[in-house]
Protein backbone atom coordinates (compact mmCIF):
# COMPACT_ATOMS: atom_id res chain seq x y z
CA UNK A 328 0.00 0.00 0.00
CA UNK A 329 2.97 2.21 -0.54
CA UNK A 330 5.35 3.23 -3.26
CA UNK A 331 7.89 0.65 -2.36
CA UNK A 332 10.76 -0.55 -4.44
CA UNK A 333 10.90 -4.03 -3.09
CA UNK A 334 14.02 -5.85 -4.09
CA UNK A 335 13.37 -9.06 -2.25
CA UNK A 336 14.46 -12.09 -4.19
CA UNK A 337 17.51 -10.13 -5.28
CA UNK A 338 19.66 -13.10 -4.42
CA UNK A 339 17.78 -15.23 -6.91
CA UNK A 340 18.74 -14.58 -10.48
CA UNK A 341 17.21 -15.57 -13.75
CA UNK A 342 19.93 -18.13 -14.24
CA UNK A 343 18.46 -20.22 -11.42
CA UNK A 344 15.62 -21.00 -13.77
CA UNK A 345 17.81 -23.66 -15.25
CA UNK A 346 15.92 -25.71 -17.78
CA UNK A 347 14.17 -22.74 -19.32
CA UNK A 348 17.49 -20.88 -19.39
CA UNK A 349 19.03 -23.79 -21.27
CA UNK A 350 16.31 -23.66 -23.95
CA UNK A 351 16.77 -19.90 -24.20
CA UNK A 352 20.52 -20.31 -24.62
CA UNK A 353 20.14 -22.83 -27.42
CA UNK A 354 17.52 -20.70 -29.16
CA UNK A 355 19.77 -17.66 -29.06
CA UNK A 356 22.74 -19.60 -30.45
CA UNK A 357 20.50 -20.62 -33.33
CA UNK A 358 19.11 -17.11 -33.91
CA UNK A 359 22.62 -15.64 -33.90
CA UNK A 360 23.62 -17.89 -36.77
CA UNK A 361 21.17 -16.14 -39.10
CA UNK A 362 21.47 -12.68 -40.51
CA UNK A 363 17.90 -12.26 -41.60
CA UNK A 364 14.93 -12.98 -39.37
CA UNK A 365 11.17 -12.69 -39.76
CA UNK A 366 9.22 -12.39 -36.52
CA UNK A 367 5.66 -13.66 -36.72
CA UNK A 368 3.64 -12.55 -33.73
CA UNK A 369 0.14 -12.34 -32.33
CA UNK A 370 -1.90 -9.12 -32.35
CA UNK A 371 -2.68 -8.85 -28.64
CA UNK A 372 -0.69 -6.95 -26.00
CA UNK A 373 1.48 -9.98 -25.22
CA UNK A 374 2.11 -10.60 -28.92
CA UNK A 375 2.91 -6.95 -29.66
CA UNK A 376 5.29 -6.58 -26.71
CA UNK A 377 6.94 -9.95 -27.53
CA UNK A 378 7.53 -8.75 -31.07
CA UNK A 379 8.87 -5.36 -29.96
CA UNK A 380 11.26 -6.98 -27.45
CA UNK A 381 12.58 -9.47 -30.01
CA UNK A 382 12.82 -6.96 -32.82
CA UNK A 383 14.62 -4.34 -30.72
CA UNK A 384 17.02 -6.94 -29.32
CA UNK A 385 17.77 -8.37 -32.78
CA UNK A 386 18.35 -4.92 -34.27
CA UNK A 387 20.65 -4.01 -31.39
CA UNK A 388 22.58 -7.23 -32.10
CA UNK A 389 22.89 -6.22 -35.74
CA UNK A 390 20.51 -8.91 -37.01
CA UNK A 391 18.25 -7.70 -39.79
CA UNK A 392 14.60 -8.38 -39.03
CA UNK A 393 11.09 -7.66 -40.10
CA UNK A 394 7.79 -8.39 -38.38
CA UNK A 395 4.45 -9.81 -39.39
CA UNK A 396 1.41 -9.73 -37.11
CA UNK A 397 -1.36 -12.26 -37.41
CA UNK A 398 -4.70 -12.53 -35.68
CA UNK A 399 -4.50 -16.27 -35.37
CA UNK A 400 -2.37 -18.98 -36.92
CA UNK A 401 -4.88 -20.81 -39.09
CA UNK A 402 -5.04 -22.04 -42.70
CA UNK A 403 -6.43 -18.68 -43.86
CA UNK A 404 -3.58 -16.63 -42.37
CA UNK A 405 -0.69 -18.90 -43.40
CA UNK A 406 -0.07 -16.78 -46.49
CA UNK A 407 1.09 -13.92 -44.24
CA UNK A 408 4.24 -15.91 -43.45
CA UNK A 409 6.66 -14.90 -46.21
CA UNK A 410 7.97 -17.63 -48.51
CA UNK A 411 11.55 -16.47 -48.31
CA UNK A 412 14.80 -17.76 -46.90
CA UNK A 413 14.65 -15.73 -43.68
CA UNK A 414 14.77 -17.53 -40.35
CA UNK A 415 11.28 -17.55 -38.79
CA UNK A 416 10.73 -16.68 -35.14
CA UNK A 417 7.16 -17.24 -34.01
CA UNK A 418 6.14 -15.46 -30.84
CA UNK A 419 3.02 -15.81 -28.70
CA UNK A 420 1.74 -18.32 -31.23
CA UNK A 421 2.99 -21.42 -33.01
CA UNK A 422 3.18 -23.99 -30.22
CA UNK A 423 -0.44 -24.99 -30.67
CA UNK A 424 -0.31 -24.93 -34.49
CA UNK A 425 2.83 -26.88 -35.38
CA UNK A 426 1.00 -29.04 -37.90
CA UNK A 427 0.11 -25.86 -39.81
CA UNK A 428 3.77 -24.82 -39.94
CA UNK A 429 4.49 -28.24 -41.32
CA UNK A 430 1.69 -27.84 -43.88
CA UNK A 431 3.24 -24.53 -44.89
CA UNK A 432 6.40 -26.50 -45.67
CA UNK A 433 8.62 -24.90 -43.02
CA UNK A 434 11.56 -27.18 -42.14
CA UNK A 435 12.52 -27.52 -38.47
CA UNK A 436 15.89 -25.78 -38.95
CA UNK A 437 14.22 -22.58 -40.20
CA UNK A 438 11.94 -22.06 -37.19
CA UNK A 439 11.97 -21.19 -33.50
CA UNK A 440 8.78 -20.89 -31.49
CA UNK A 441 8.69 -18.57 -28.45
CA UNK A 442 5.40 -19.21 -26.77
CA UNK A 443 3.42 -20.07 -23.64
CA UNK A 444 0.38 -21.76 -25.15
CA UNK A 445 -0.30 -25.46 -24.88
CA UNK A 446 1.88 -27.32 -27.35
CA UNK A 447 0.54 -29.60 -30.06
CA UNK A 448 3.62 -31.14 -31.66
CA UNK A 449 3.68 -32.27 -35.28
CA UNK A 450 5.86 -34.84 -37.03
CA UNK A 451 8.44 -32.11 -37.70
CA UNK A 452 10.28 -31.42 -34.45
CA UNK A 453 10.26 -27.64 -34.18
CA UNK A 454 12.39 -25.96 -31.54
CA UNK A 455 10.17 -24.39 -28.89
CA UNK A 456 11.03 -22.12 -26.01
CA UNK A 457 7.82 -22.50 -24.08
CA UNK A 458 7.43 -21.52 -20.43
CA UNK A 459 4.72 -24.16 -19.90
CA UNK A 460 7.23 -26.92 -20.67
CA UNK A 461 9.17 -25.84 -17.59
CA UNK A 462 6.18 -25.62 -15.31
CA UNK A 463 5.75 -21.84 -15.47
CA UNK A 464 2.09 -21.14 -16.02
CA UNK A 465 2.46 -17.47 -15.18
CA UNK A 466 5.10 -16.40 -17.67
CA UNK A 467 3.74 -15.09 -20.95
CA UNK A 468 5.44 -14.99 -24.35
CA UNK A 469 6.74 -11.45 -23.69
CA UNK A 470 8.49 -12.82 -20.59
CA UNK A 471 10.14 -15.58 -22.62
CA UNK A 472 11.05 -13.03 -25.31
CA UNK A 473 12.73 -10.92 -22.64
CA UNK A 474 14.84 -13.89 -21.51
CA UNK A 475 15.88 -14.34 -25.14
CA UNK A 476 16.72 -10.61 -25.41
CA UNK A 477 18.84 -10.75 -22.24
CA UNK A 478 20.66 -13.82 -23.53
CA UNK A 479 21.43 -11.87 -26.71
CA UNK A 480 22.81 -8.99 -24.66
CA UNK A 481 22.39 -8.18 -20.99
CA UNK A 482 22.14 -4.50 -21.90
CA UNK A 483 18.53 -5.19 -22.89
CA UNK A 484 17.28 -4.77 -19.33
CA UNK A 485 15.24 -1.72 -20.36
CA UNK A 486 12.96 -4.15 -22.22
CA UNK A 487 11.72 -5.64 -18.92
CA UNK A 488 9.09 -2.90 -18.98
CA UNK A 489 7.60 -4.29 -22.21
CA UNK A 490 7.75 -7.82 -20.78
CA UNK A 491 5.76 -6.69 -17.73
CA UNK A 492 3.13 -5.10 -19.98
CA UNK A 493 2.83 -8.33 -21.99
CA UNK A 494 2.51 -10.47 -18.88
CA UNK A 495 -0.12 -8.17 -17.40
CA UNK A 496 -1.92 -8.05 -20.76
CA UNK A 497 -2.20 -11.82 -20.63
CA UNK A 498 -3.45 -11.65 -17.02
CA UNK A 499 -0.46 -13.51 -15.59
CA UNK A 500 -0.92 -11.44 -12.41
CA UNK A 501 -4.65 -11.92 -11.91
CA UNK A 502 -4.76 -15.08 -9.83
CA UNK A 503 -2.17 -14.01 -7.26
CA UNK A 504 -2.80 -10.26 -7.79
CA UNK A 505 0.90 -9.85 -8.51
CA UNK A 506 3.40 -11.22 -10.99
CA UNK A 507 5.13 -14.29 -9.62
CA UNK A 508 8.01 -16.63 -10.45
CA UNK A 509 10.21 -15.63 -13.39
CA UNK A 510 7.75 -12.87 -14.39
CA UNK A 511 8.42 -11.27 -11.02
CA UNK A 512 12.17 -11.57 -11.50
CA UNK A 513 11.76 -9.72 -14.78
CA UNK A 514 9.66 -7.07 -13.06
CA UNK A 515 12.40 -6.61 -10.44
CA UNK A 516 14.99 -6.30 -13.20
CA UNK A 517 12.90 -3.43 -14.60
CA UNK A 518 12.63 -1.84 -11.14
CA UNK A 519 16.42 -2.02 -10.81
CA UNK A 520 16.86 -0.59 -14.30
CA UNK A 521 14.63 2.27 -13.24
CA UNK A 522 11.71 2.44 -15.69
CA UNK A 523 9.22 0.53 -13.52
CA UNK A 524 7.89 1.43 -10.08
CA UNK A 525 6.41 -1.42 -8.08
CA UNK A 526 3.44 -0.33 -5.97
CA UNK A 527 3.07 -3.37 -3.77
CA UNK A 528 -0.24 -4.44 -2.22
CA UNK A 529 -1.98 -1.30 -3.42
CA UNK A 530 -5.71 -1.05 -4.09
CA UNK A 531 -6.93 -3.64 -6.61
CA UNK A 532 -8.64 -1.37 -9.12
CA UNK A 533 -8.29 -0.97 -12.87
CA UNK A 534 -7.45 2.41 -14.37
CA UNK A 535 -5.23 4.05 -11.78
CA UNK A 536 -3.81 6.51 -14.33
CA UNK A 537 -6.89 7.58 -16.28
CA UNK A 538 -10.12 6.52 -14.64
CA UNK A 539 -11.96 8.93 -12.35
CA UNK A 540 -11.83 7.27 -8.92
CA UNK A 541 -15.60 6.67 -8.51
CA UNK A 542 -15.67 4.80 -11.85
CA UNK A 543 -12.57 2.82 -10.95
CA UNK A 544 -14.09 1.80 -7.60
CA UNK A 545 -17.54 1.00 -8.96
CA UNK A 546 -16.49 -0.93 -12.03
CA UNK A 547 -13.56 -3.05 -10.97
CA UNK A 548 -14.77 -6.58 -11.62
CA UNK A 549 -12.73 -8.20 -8.96
CA UNK A 550 -14.25 -6.39 -5.99
CA UNK A 551 -17.58 -6.73 -4.25
CA UNK A 552 -17.92 -3.66 -2.06
CA UNK A 553 -21.48 -3.20 -0.79
CA UNK A 554 -22.88 0.20 -1.76
CA UNK A 555 -19.95 0.91 -4.10
CA UNK A 556 -19.47 -1.92 -6.63
CA UNK A 557 -21.65 -1.56 -9.73
CA UNK A 558 -23.08 1.62 -8.17
CA UNK A 559 -21.48 4.79 -9.49
CA UNK A 560 -23.59 7.13 -7.40
CA UNK A 561 -22.88 5.02 -4.33
CA UNK A 562 -19.14 5.19 -5.07
CA UNK A 563 -19.29 8.98 -5.36
CA UNK A 564 -21.18 9.30 -2.06
CA UNK A 565 -18.73 6.92 -0.39
CA UNK A 566 -15.81 9.11 -1.44
CA UNK A 567 -17.55 12.38 -0.61
CA UNK A 568 -18.25 11.16 2.90
CA UNK A 569 -14.48 10.73 3.25
CA UNK A 570 -13.86 14.24 1.95
CA UNK A 571 -12.60 13.11 -1.47
CA UNK A 572 -14.42 15.31 -3.97
CA UNK A 573 -14.19 16.46 -7.59
CA UNK A 574 -12.30 19.69 -8.34
CA UNK A 575 -13.93 22.96 -9.36
CA UNK A 576 -14.20 21.68 -12.94
CA UNK A 577 -16.06 18.64 -11.58
CA UNK A 578 -13.18 16.31 -12.40
CA UNK A 579 -12.61 13.48 -9.95
CA UNK A 580 -9.00 12.56 -9.16
CA UNK A 581 -7.45 9.36 -10.45
CA UNK A 582 -5.90 6.90 -7.97
CA UNK A 583 -2.36 7.62 -9.13
CA UNK A 584 -2.54 11.25 -7.96
CA UNK A 585 -4.13 10.63 -4.56
CA UNK A 586 -1.86 11.36 -1.62
CA UNK A 587 -0.57 8.52 0.51
CA UNK A 588 -2.59 9.57 3.55
CA UNK A 589 -5.81 9.85 1.50
CA UNK A 590 -5.13 6.43 0.02
CA UNK A 591 -4.77 4.98 3.50
CA UNK A 592 -8.01 6.61 4.60
CA UNK A 593 -9.93 5.32 1.57
CA UNK A 594 -8.57 1.79 1.90
CA UNK A 595 -9.36 1.71 5.62
CA UNK A 596 -12.94 2.79 4.90
CA UNK A 597 -13.27 0.16 2.17
CA UNK A 598 -12.03 -2.56 4.52
CA UNK A 599 -14.49 -1.46 7.22
CA UNK A 600 -17.34 -1.44 4.72
CA UNK A 601 -16.52 -4.91 3.45
CA UNK A 602 -16.03 -6.39 6.90
CA UNK A 603 -19.33 -4.88 8.05
CA UNK A 604 -21.02 -6.84 5.29
CA UNK A 605 -18.89 -9.96 5.85
CA UNK A 606 -17.29 -9.67 2.44
CA UNK A 607 -13.85 -11.24 2.03
CA UNK A 608 -11.12 -8.63 1.63
CA UNK A 609 -8.54 -11.01 0.17
CA UNK A 610 -8.86 -9.50 -3.30
CA UNK A 611 -8.81 -5.88 -2.17
CA UNK A 612 -5.07 -5.50 -2.68
CA UNK A 613 -2.97 -5.97 -5.79
CA UNK A 614 0.41 -4.92 -7.10
CA UNK A 615 0.55 -2.11 -9.64
CA UNK A 616 3.35 -1.51 -12.11
CA UNK A 617 3.72 2.19 -12.67
CA UNK A 618 5.81 3.83 -15.38
CA UNK A 619 7.22 7.02 -14.05
CA UNK A 620 9.27 7.51 -17.22
CA UNK A 621 6.03 8.27 -19.08
CA UNK A 622 5.69 11.98 -18.70
CA UNK A 623 2.12 12.66 -19.75
CA UNK A 624 -0.44 13.02 -16.99
CA UNK A 625 -3.62 10.94 -17.20
CA UNK A 626 -2.06 8.78 -19.89
CA UNK A 627 -2.95 5.08 -20.27
CA UNK A 628 0.79 4.54 -20.73
CA UNK A 629 1.20 5.35 -17.02
CA UNK A 630 0.76 1.78 -15.76
CA UNK A 631 1.06 -1.75 -17.09
CA UNK A 632 -2.60 -2.73 -17.23
CA UNK A 633 -3.82 0.36 -19.04
CA UNK A 634 -0.81 0.28 -21.37
CA UNK A 635 -1.74 -3.32 -22.20
CA UNK A 636 -5.33 -2.30 -22.94
CA UNK A 637 -4.05 0.37 -25.32
CA UNK A 638 -1.96 -2.22 -27.16
CA UNK A 639 -4.86 -4.66 -27.23
CA UNK A 640 -7.09 -2.05 -28.75
CA UNK A 641 -4.57 -1.37 -31.54
CA UNK A 642 -4.30 -5.09 -32.25
CA UNK A 643 -7.96 -5.95 -32.04
CA UNK A 644 -8.77 -3.18 -34.48
CA UNK A 645 -6.20 -4.34 -37.01
CA UNK A 646 -3.47 -1.79 -36.19
CA UNK A 647 -0.91 -3.91 -34.30
CA UNK A 648 1.91 -1.92 -35.96
CA UNK A 649 0.63 1.18 -34.22
CA UNK A 650 0.93 -0.56 -30.84
CA UNK A 651 4.39 -1.73 -31.84
CA UNK A 652 5.36 1.84 -32.66
CA UNK A 653 4.28 2.90 -29.14
CA UNK A 654 6.36 0.07 -27.62
CA UNK A 655 9.39 1.33 -29.55
CA UNK A 656 8.98 4.67 -27.83
CA UNK A 657 7.18 6.69 -30.48
CA UNK A 658 4.71 9.14 -29.05
CA UNK A 659 3.24 12.22 -30.79
CA UNK A 660 1.14 11.19 -33.78
CA UNK A 661 1.34 7.47 -33.02
CA UNK A 662 0.07 8.13 -29.53
CA UNK A 663 -2.85 10.28 -30.72
CA UNK A 664 -3.88 7.53 -33.14
CA UNK A 665 -3.51 4.77 -30.56
CA UNK A 666 -5.52 6.78 -28.06
CA UNK A 667 -8.36 7.01 -30.57
CA UNK A 668 -8.25 3.22 -30.97
CA UNK A 669 -8.43 2.85 -27.20
CA UNK A 670 -11.53 5.08 -26.90
CA UNK A 671 -13.29 3.16 -29.63
CA UNK A 672 -12.25 -0.15 -28.07
CA UNK A 673 -13.61 0.83 -24.66
CA UNK A 674 -16.94 1.91 -26.12
CA UNK A 675 -17.26 -1.31 -28.03
CA UNK A 676 -16.44 -3.49 -25.02
CA UNK A 677 -18.98 -1.54 -23.00
CA UNK A 678 -21.57 -2.36 -25.67
CA UNK A 679 -20.73 -6.08 -25.59
CA UNK A 680 -20.96 -6.08 -21.81
CA UNK A 681 -24.27 -4.22 -21.87
CA UNK A 682 -25.63 -6.65 -24.44
CA UNK A 683 -24.70 -9.64 -22.27
CA UNK A 684 -26.21 -8.04 -19.15
CA UNK A 685 -29.40 -6.94 -21.00
CA UNK A 686 -29.99 -10.21 -22.82
CA UNK A 687 -28.93 -12.56 -20.07
CA UNK A 688 -27.30 -15.92 -20.60
CA UNK A 689 -28.65 -19.46 -20.81
CA UNK A 690 -27.66 -21.79 -18.05
CA UNK A 691 -26.73 -25.46 -18.25
CA UNK A 692 -25.67 -27.63 -15.32
CA UNK A 693 -22.00 -26.57 -15.60
CA UNK A 694 -21.72 -23.61 -17.97
CA UNK A 695 -23.43 -20.38 -19.01
CA UNK A 696 -23.75 -19.57 -22.70
CA UNK A 697 -24.90 -16.92 -25.12
CA UNK A 698 -24.79 -16.24 -28.87
CA UNK A 699 -24.20 -12.61 -29.80
CA UNK A 700 -24.57 -13.12 -33.56
CA UNK A 701 -22.65 -10.69 -35.74
CA UNK A 702 -23.29 -7.57 -33.67
CA UNK A 703 -19.71 -7.16 -32.52
CA UNK A 704 -16.28 -7.74 -34.03
CA UNK A 705 -15.30 -11.29 -33.09
CA UNK A 706 -11.95 -10.00 -31.82
CA UNK A 707 -13.49 -8.28 -28.81
CA UNK A 708 -16.27 -10.67 -27.83
CA UNK A 709 -13.90 -12.67 -25.60
CA UNK A 710 -12.84 -9.52 -23.74
CA UNK A 711 -16.47 -8.58 -23.16
CA UNK A 712 -17.09 -12.12 -21.90
CA UNK A 713 -14.25 -11.80 -19.41
CA UNK A 714 -15.70 -8.59 -18.08
CA UNK A 715 -19.23 -9.98 -17.85
CA UNK A 716 -18.10 -12.82 -15.56
CA UNK A 717 -18.41 -10.82 -12.38
CA UNK A 718 -22.03 -9.98 -13.12
CA UNK A 719 -23.05 -13.60 -13.67
CA UNK A 720 -22.99 -16.86 -11.72
CA UNK A 721 -19.26 -16.92 -10.84
CA UNK A 722 -19.22 -20.71 -10.36
CA UNK A 723 -19.92 -21.52 -14.01
CA UNK A 724 -17.62 -20.77 -16.96
CA UNK A 725 -19.14 -18.50 -19.59
CA UNK A 726 -19.21 -19.56 -23.24
CA UNK A 727 -19.95 -16.94 -25.86
CA UNK A 728 -20.47 -17.60 -29.53
CA UNK A 729 -20.38 -15.16 -32.41
CA UNK A 730 -20.17 -15.24 -36.17
CA UNK A 731 -16.61 -15.69 -37.49
CA UNK A 732 -16.10 -12.60 -39.61
CA UNK A 733 -13.51 -14.26 -41.82
CA UNK A 734 -15.90 -17.11 -42.63
CA UNK A 735 -19.57 -16.76 -41.66
CA UNK A 736 -20.02 -20.53 -42.03
CA UNK A 737 -17.97 -20.81 -38.86
CA UNK A 738 -18.70 -19.80 -35.32
CA UNK A 739 -16.11 -18.32 -33.05
CA UNK A 740 -16.35 -19.52 -29.46
CA UNK A 741 -14.81 -17.71 -26.48
CA UNK A 742 -14.78 -19.10 -22.96
CA UNK A 743 -13.79 -17.37 -19.76
CA UNK A 744 -13.90 -18.25 -16.09
CA UNK A 745 -12.57 -17.26 -12.69
CA UNK A 746 -9.43 -18.47 -10.89
CA UNK A 747 -11.35 -20.43 -8.22
CA UNK A 748 -13.16 -22.42 -10.92
CA UNK A 749 -9.77 -23.35 -12.37
CA UNK A 750 -8.61 -24.31 -8.90
CA UNK A 751 -11.58 -26.72 -8.81
CA UNK A 752 -10.14 -28.66 -11.76
CA UNK A 753 -11.66 -26.91 -14.79
CA UNK A 754 -9.50 -26.50 -17.90
CA UNK A 755 -11.19 -24.48 -20.66
CA UNK A 756 -8.40 -25.03 -23.17
CA UNK A 757 -8.78 -28.79 -22.87
CA UNK A 758 -12.57 -28.70 -22.94
CA UNK A 759 -12.68 -26.55 -26.08
CA UNK A 760 -9.87 -28.31 -27.98
CA UNK A 761 -11.28 -31.74 -27.39
CA UNK A 762 -14.87 -30.78 -28.16
CA UNK A 763 -14.08 -28.61 -31.20
CA UNK A 764 -11.94 -31.43 -32.62
CA UNK A 765 -14.97 -33.70 -32.54
CA UNK A 766 -16.78 -31.36 -34.95
CA UNK A 767 -13.83 -30.69 -37.24
CA UNK A 768 -13.03 -27.39 -35.56
CA UNK A 769 -10.00 -26.32 -33.55
CA UNK A 770 -9.34 -24.65 -30.25
CA UNK A 771 -6.54 -23.19 -28.18
CA UNK A 772 -5.66 -20.95 -25.29
CA UNK A 773 -5.31 -21.40 -21.56
CA UNK A 774 -7.06 -23.06 -18.66
CA UNK A 775 -8.77 -19.81 -17.68
CA UNK A 776 -9.46 -18.32 -21.12
CA UNK A 777 -9.78 -20.24 -24.36
CA UNK A 778 -11.27 -19.99 -27.82
CA UNK A 779 -12.33 -22.21 -30.68
CA UNK A 780 -13.70 -22.17 -34.20
CA UNK A 781 -16.46 -24.64 -35.04
CA UNK A 782 -18.83 -25.15 -37.96
CA UNK A 783 -21.98 -23.09 -37.47
CA UNK A 784 -24.14 -26.19 -37.89
CA UNK A 785 -22.59 -27.79 -34.78
CA UNK A 786 -23.37 -24.96 -32.35
CA UNK A 787 -26.16 -26.60 -30.41
CA UNK A 788 -24.51 -29.97 -29.79
CA UNK A 789 -21.20 -28.26 -29.19
CA UNK A 790 -22.54 -26.28 -26.23
CA UNK A 791 -23.96 -29.43 -24.63
CA UNK A 792 -20.73 -31.31 -25.23
CA UNK A 793 -18.64 -28.57 -23.62
CA UNK A 794 -20.98 -28.65 -20.63
CA UNK A 795 -20.35 -32.39 -20.43
CA UNK A 796 -16.60 -31.93 -20.76
CA UNK A 797 -16.57 -29.46 -17.85
CA UNK A 798 -18.71 -31.83 -15.79
CA UNK A 799 -16.24 -34.65 -16.44
CA UNK A 800 -13.31 -32.43 -15.49
CA UNK A 801 -14.91 -31.60 -12.15
CA UNK A 802 -15.68 -35.22 -11.43
CA UNK A 803 -12.14 -36.21 -12.31
CA UNK A 804 -10.81 -33.56 -9.94
CA UNK A 805 -13.13 -34.88 -7.26
CA UNK A 806 -14.84 -31.51 -6.87
CA UNK A 807 -17.94 -32.15 -8.94
CA UNK A 808 -21.08 -34.19 -8.59
CA UNK A 809 -22.52 -36.22 -11.40
Ligand SMILES: [Mn+2]
Pocket residue numbers: 373374419443467468497
Ligand atom coordinates in the same frame (compact mmCIF):
# COMPACT_ATOMS: atom_id res chain seq x y z
MN1 LIG B 1 0.23 -14.53 -24.88
